[in-house]
Amino acid sequence: MLSIGQFSKVCQVSIKTLHHYDRIGLMKPCRVEEESGYRYYDREQIPTMLLIQRLKRYGFSLSEIREILCCSEKEVLFAKLEKQKRAIKTQLDLTFQVIREMESHIRNFERTGDIMGYQENYEIQIKNSEERSLLCSRQIMPVADFGKYFGKVYERIAREHLTVSGREISIYHDQEFNPESSDIEVAVPIKETEKADRVMPPMLCAVTVHKGSYSSLSDAYGALMRWVEQNGYEMTDSPFEVYLKSQFDRQPVEEWETEIYFPVKMKE
Numbered sequence: 001m002l003s004i005g006q007f008s009k010v011c012q013v014s015i016k017t018l019h020h021y022d023r024i025g026l027m028k029p030c031r032v033e034e035e036s037g038y039r040y041y042d043r044e045q046i047p048t049m050l051l052i053q054r055l056k057r058y059g060f061s062l063s064e065i066r067e068i069l070c071c072s073e074k075e076v077l078f079a080k081l082e083k084q085k086r087a088i089k090t091q092l093d094l095t096f097q098v099i100r101e102m103e104s105h106i107r108n109f110e111r112t113g114d115i116m117g118y119q120e121n122y123e124i125q126i127k128n129s130e131e132r133s134l135l136c137s138r139q140i141m142p143v144a145d146f147g148k149y150f151g152k153v154y155e156r157i158a159r160e161h162l163t164v165s166g167r168e169i170s171i172y173h174d175q176e177f178n179p180e181s182s183d184i185e186v187a188v189p190i191k192e193t194e195k196a197d198r199v200m201p202p203m204l205c206a207v208t209v210h211k212g213s214y215s216s217l218s219d220a221y222g223a224l225m226r227w228v229e230q231n232g233y234e235m236t237d238s239p240f241e242v243y244l245k246s247q248f249d250r251q252p253v254e255e256w257e258t259e260i261y262f263p264v265k266m267k268e
Contacts, residue, residue: 004029007041011049026066027052058084097213097253122208122223126233129203129261132166133196138173138185146170147247149186163191168248171240205261206233209244213253217241217260224262237263 008015021027022039027049029039048069055065064080071077108118135156137149150168157164166189173183190196206228210220221239228235244257 001031002041002043004039004041007045007049010046011053013049013053021052021062024062024066026062026069059088060084093253094215097215100254101213101216119219119223122210122220124206124208124224124227126264127205127207129200129205129207129263131202132169132187132189132200133191133193134169134187134198134200135162135190135195136185136187136197138183140181141184143179143182143184146184146186149184150188150248153186153188157188157190160195162195165189165191166242168243168246169240170243171238173238203237203261203263204265206264207259207261210258210260211254212256214256214258217258220258220260224260228262228264232267233264234267235262236265239263 002010004015004018008018018027018029018039022029027045030042030045031040032038033040052065052069055068056062058081060068068077068080105118108121109115111117135153137153139149141149156162169187169189171185171187173185187197187200193199206224208220208224210217224239240261242259242261244259245251246256246258247253
């Protein structure tokens with residue numbers, strides 16, 4: 001039997017943390033002296049404590065760790081570990097994206113001396129968008145889920161034997177930005193106009209192309225809005241994006257290209 005101090009030293013976990021684990025029922029001592037309240041641990045508890053520490057490093061919460069310790073089904077435990085591994089990998093990919101973004105920002109800052117100079121790297125044009133016959137799915141959804149709804153549109157295309165005629169489009173109908181609950185219409189252009197959910201007419205638009213991660217699309221939106229106001233235009237309809245190069249093409253994130261359209265008219 002080990003004193004709490006010995007157990008703390010062997011497992012490299014503080015006594016304060018062991019007290020907390022006892023209170024929440026995650027790791028209880030095998031014996032507690034009635035008079036002193038002193039805690040003792042069994043050597044057989046060491047592997048469990050080491051597993052708890054490892055699961056914490058993996059990013060599991062204490063409540064999730066408690067569920068894992070109570071579970072004896074191999075398939076369930078394996079699925080939990082695989083899911084967490086994917087979550088960590090996604091976060092790692094996002095971190096690398098941020099690093100590349102910072103490197104570009106630093107190079108621009110070094111060249112221009114303007115910490116906001118990277119926002120001026122957008123070429124903006126006025127042009128008429130093309131008419132598009134669209135197969136659509138409009139939902140209130142988290143921004144991160146729009147890829148799932150594109151999948152449903154493509155399922156319809158395959159089921160109805162339709163012909164894709166252009167790149168994927170997202171139309172943003174909200175008046176404000178809410179990444180967790182947005183009114184987004186995802187659409188794929190098709191040749192069969194009679195089978196389309198709707199036809200998007202040609203519109204006068206301010207247009208630019210954003211290169212790279214979607215996380216910095218706001219830079220392009222900001223540049224477009226400034227240009228629209230500075231040049232005497234006003235928006236007339238919902239902005240939309242056309243994905244010229246994307247994850248759908250298995251392109252690395254730095255190669256992604258998103259064409260952004262702001263429907264506009266001259267101010268009266």
